[in-house]
Structures are given as structure tokens and as C-alpha cells.
Amino acid sequence: MQNSxxxxxxxxEFSAKALYFLFFAAFAGYVSFLAVFxxxxxxxxxxxxxxxxxxxxATLVVAPLWGAIADAxxxxxxxxxxxxxxxxxxxxxxSVTRSFQWLVVVIIANVIVSAPVAPFLDxxxxxxxxxxxxxxxxxxxxxxxxWGLSAPIVGMLVDAxxxxxxxxIYIALMFVFLLVTYGLPMGGNGERVQVWRExxxxxxxxxxxxxxxxxxISGTAGSIVTNYLFLHxxxxxxxxxxxxxxxxxxxxxxIPVFFFADTLIRRFGARRVMLFALLAYIVRMLLxxxxxxxxxxxxxxxxxxxxxxxxWSAAINYAAKTxxxxxxxxAQSILSSTMGFGGVFGGLIGGMxxxxxxxxxxxxxxxxxxxxxxxLLVSLWRGNxxxxxxxxxxx
Numbered sequence: 001m002q003n004s005x006x007x008x009x010x011x012x013e014f015s016a017k018a019l020y021f022l023f024f025a026a027f028a029g030y031v032s033f034l035a036v037f038x039x040x041x042x043x044x045x046x047x048x049x050x051x052x053x054x055x056x057x058a059t060l061v062v063a064p065l066w067g068a069i070a071d072a073x074x075x076x077x078x079x080x081x082x083x084x085x086x087x088x089x090x091x092x093x094x095s096v097t098r099s100f101q102w103l104v105v106v107i108i109a110n111v112i113v114s115a116p117v118a119p120f121l122d123x124x125x126x127x128x129x130x131x132x133x134x135x136x137x138x139x140x141x142x143x144x145x146x147w148g149l150s151a152p153i154v155g156m157l158v159d160a161x162x163x164x165x166x167x168x169i170y171i172a173l174m175f176v177f178l179l180v181t182y183g184l185p186m187g188g189n190g191e192r193v194q195v196w197r198e199x200x201x202x203x204x205x206x207x208x209x210x211x212x213x214x215x216x217i218s219g220t221a222g223s224i225v226t227n228y229l230f231l232h233x234x235x236x237x238x239x240x241x242x243x244x245x246x247x248x249x250x251x252x253x254x255i256p257v258f259f260f261a262d263t264l265i266r267r268f269g270a271r272r273v274m275l276f277a278l279l280a281y282i283v284r285m286l287l288x289x290x291x292x293x294x295x296x297x298x299x300x301x302x303x304x305x306x307x308x309x310x311x312w313s314a315a316i317n318y319a320a321k322t323x324x325x326x327x328x329x330x331a332q333s334i335l336s337s338t339m340g341f342g343g344v345f346g347g348l349i350g351g352m353x354x355x356x357x358x359x360x361x362x363x364x365x366x367x368x369x370x371x372x373x374x375x376l377l378v379s380l381w382r383g384n385x386x387x388x389x390x391x392x393x394x395x
Contacts, residue, residue, distance in 0.1 A: 009128075015183030016125045017142040022180065023121065025146035026173035029154025030091075033166045038103075040163055047100050051107060053347070056340040058111040063340075066116035067123075067333030068199055076329055077186040080120045084178045086113030088171055095167035119332040124186045126320040126328060133320045137261030137313040144254035144309070151247065198327050202334075208322055210380045211315070212338045214274050217373045218311045219342020221281045224350040224366050225304075226343075229288070232359035238294045246301050253305030261313035270321070271381060273314035278374045280306035285367035289360050312339075 038048045066083075070076040090110035097103050125140075126133050150169075157165045202208055230243050264273050284303040291297055315335055323331035353362045 012128050012184055013139060015180055016121075016128060016139050018180050019121055019177060019184060020140055020143035021146035022173050022177040023118070023146070024143035025150035026170045026177065028147040028150040029158070029166050030170040032151060033154070033158060033163060037163045037166065041098050043100055043103075051100075051103055053344060054104065054107050055111050056344045058108060059115045059340050060337045060344075062112055062115040063119055063333040063337045064330060065333075067119060067330035070116065070120065070329040071327055076120055076124065077181070079116055080181060080186065081178065083113045083115070083117050084174065084181070086110070087117070088174060088178075090114070091167055091170055091174075095164060116329075116333065119336040120186070120329060121184075122316055122336075123329045123332040124184055126316060126332070128185060132262075133317050134262040134265040134313075136316050137258035137309070140309075140313065140316075141255050141258030144251055144258060148248065148251040151251075199330055202323060202327065202331065205322070207381075210377065211271075211274075211318055211322070212334070213373075213380075214278065214377050215311070215315050215335060215338045216342045216345070217278065217370060217377075218274075218281065218308070218315075219339040220346035220349070221278075221285065221342075221366060221370050222308050223343040223346025224362065225284070225288075225307075227347050228350050228354055228359055228362060231354065232288060232363065233294075233297060235359050236292055236294075236297065238297060242294050242298060246298055249298060249301040250304040253302050254309040255305075257305035257309040258313060261310060264310070265314055265317050270314040270318040274311055274318070275374065275377065277307055277311035277314065278370060278377070280310070282367050282371050282374065285363045285370065289364035289367065315339075 035048050035052060038051055043051070066079060070079050087110060090106055090113065093106045094103065094110070097106055122136075125136060129135050129139075150173075154166060154169055157169070229246070233243055233246070261273070268276075280303055284300060284307060287300045287303070288297070291300060316332070319331045319335045320328060350362060350366075353365060357365070
């Protein structure tokens with residue numbers, strides 16, 4: 001009996017690793033080249049900006065709603081499968097649509113159906129790990145492997161056969177992803193709660209709100225790196241090939257951090273690990289502001305592993321331990337939405353600062369702002385040491 005349970009657990013964990021690999025391998029080329037596709041079909045800058053901002057903005061609302069519905073109905077797998085089928089159809093439509101107005105409609109529809117996929121995957125993995133949720137990073141690292149392997153391959157295929165291949169590869173990989181989901185248990189832990197009441201209690205939990213503030217700050221800082229690092233490197237005269245290597249170095253730096261994140265979380269706790277990740281963001285931004293050599297800028301990318309991967313591993317752990325077990329799909333969806341909102345906020349604010357002051361000062365100001373936020377978070381967490389009864393466990 002024990003051997004059978006161990007085998008089932010091993011199979012489920014293997015399926016989870018495969019799902020992260022497939023998910024990020026699919027998105028690596030699709031997301032990286034989508035704006036190029038929009039420009040290739042004749043859209044102008046403001047139209048591309050609108051289309052790229054729709055997914056994170058719409059996800060803010062849609063993902064928590066799907067999470068609450070899944071927790072209330074215990075239909076996580078059904079919702080996820082239907083969402084994946086809808087996503088495949090929507091991406092196929094995007095590939096043949098040339099009208100800006102219709103692209104807006106299709107992309108909104110795509111977000112509505114596909115928003116629960118990533119948080120449901122995270123939530124299912126957390127449930128699978130049980131009392132060992134800090135091991136999440138060791139499974140999530142396969143997403144970094146998928147991204148790192150897929151991006152250059154997709155780039156070569158696009159060079160050889162055209163941009164339409166970003167859609168072919170995405171659809172193929174996500175179809176396999178859909179099939180592999182049946183190897184991962186998605187029933188939750190079976191505990192039923194009054195979802196809307198407990199969700200309200202969670203959102204009145206000061207510890208939870210301070211946690212979301214930390215996630216928001218991290219998402220904002222990460223968005224500024226994602227959106228403006230290449231512009232900064234270009235302003236320094238750094239070649240495009242070096243920019244490509246910057247992505248590779250950043251991706252490689254994720255793997256050991258995801259692997260050892262569980263050790264750090266067990267040793268120091270999720271909150272301290274999150275604060276350390278914010279300190280790493282402060283150092284990273286400051287270095288971008290003052291280092292001007294290609295090799296130096298490339299070397300800074302090694303710090304990436306100590307920022308987003310460490311923050312996300314700790315945040316997943318914190319959310320799982322803070323929310324009631326029957327509310328985990330909702331909690332993971334709120335976490336994803338908050339990180340996404342930080343991405344939108346960082347993109348918008350970063351654009352204004354970049355236009356007014358340039359890229360070096362953008363990174364300098366971001367470093368100072370995150371440092372101020374770090375001090376605020378330390379003060380808030382110390383001032384709210386007692387966690388309300390809405391949560392069962394203090395991470």
C-alpha cells in the first residue's frame with residue numbers, strides 16, 4: 001500500500017514538473033515574439049501597447065473570480081480543461097486575425113478562459129506537496145528549464161519559416177500540456193469552506209495585505225527590468241547578441257535558486273526570504289544604474305535568481321500556509337493577480353520615468369523606491385506580529 005502511494009506521488013510530481021516545463025516552453029517564444037507579430041501585421045505602437053496590456057489588466061479581475069468558483073464548486077480540473085481548450089482556440093484565432101478591433105475581442109476572451117490555468121497549476125502542486133510546500137521551487141525550476149530551452153529554438157524557427165510558427169509551437173505544446181494535466185491530482189484537499197465569507201476574512205487579514213504589498217513591489221520592480229533593461233542596454237551601445245545572452249544568464253540563474261529555495265524557506269521563513277529578495281532587487285537596480293560595460297551588465301543578470309524566483313517560491317509557500325486549505329485556489333489566484341498588477345504598474349510608471357529621465361535614472365530611482373518600501377514592510381510586519389484568526393498558520 002505504501003509503495004503504491006509513493007509511486008502515485010512520484011508520478012504526480014513528475015507530471016507537475018512536465019507541466020511547468022511545457023507551460024513555460026510554450027510561452028517563451030509566444031510572449032517574446034507576439035509584439036513583433038503585431039507590428040508585422042501592420043499595427044502601430046499604441047495599438048500594440050493596448051493589446052499587450054489587456055492580459056495583465058483583465059487577469060486582475062478574472063483570476064480571483066475563477067479561483068473562488070473553483071473553491072466553491074471543487075471543479076478545478078473541469079474549469080482548467082475548459083480554459084485550456086478555449087485558450088487553444090483563441091490563440092489559433094489570433095494567428096489569423098488582422099483587425100485591431102477583433103484582436104481586442106479575441107484577446108479579452110482568451111484571458112477570460114485561460115486566466116485560471118497558471119494559478120490552478122500552482123495551487124494543485126501546493127496541495128500535492130502537502131506538509132512539504134516549501135519544495136515547490138524544486139518542481140517550479142522545470143519551468144525555467146523549459147523557457148531556457150524553448151526561446152532560442154523558437155527564434156531559429158521564426159528566422160527560418162516566419163512568425164506564424166510562434167502559434168504552431170504554442171498550440172502544440174499546450175495541447176500536450178492539456179493531456180499531461182490528467183497526471184496531476186486537481187481535486188484540492190476536499191475541505192469545504194464558505195468561500196465568499198472566508199475570502200472576505202482573508203482580505204481583512206493585515207498580515208495577508210502586507211504580504212500582497214510585498215508581492216506588488218516585487219512585481220513592479222520585475223516589470224521595470226523586463227520592459228526597460230534592453231532599452232538601457234541599447235542606450236549603452238550593447239549589441240543585440242549580448243541582450244540575448246542576458247536572457248540566457250537570467251534563466252540559468254533561476255535553476256539553483258528554485259532548487260534550494262525550500263532549504264532557505266525552512267531555515268529563515270517565507271517572510272524573511274521575501275524581504276531578502278527585495279534587498280536583491282535593490283542591489284540589482286543600483287548596479288544597472290552605475291555599471292556601463294557589456295560584461296558588467298551581463299554579470300548583473302546573475303542576481304536575477306535571487307529576485308523573482310526566490311520571491312515567487314516564498315510567496316507561493318506563504319499563500320498556501322496563510323489561506324484556509326479550502327481557499328487555496330482563490331489565494332493563489334489573488335497572488336497571481338497582485339504580481340500581474342505590479343507588472344502593469346511598473347510598465348506604466350517606468351515608461352514615464354524613462355521618458356523624463358532616461359534608463360540609468362529609472363533604475364536608480366527604482367532602487368531607492370524599493371529600499372523605502374523594504375523599510376515600510378519591515379515596520380508593518382513587526383507592527384502586526386499577531387496574525388488574525390482568519391488564517392490558520394503563521395508562515
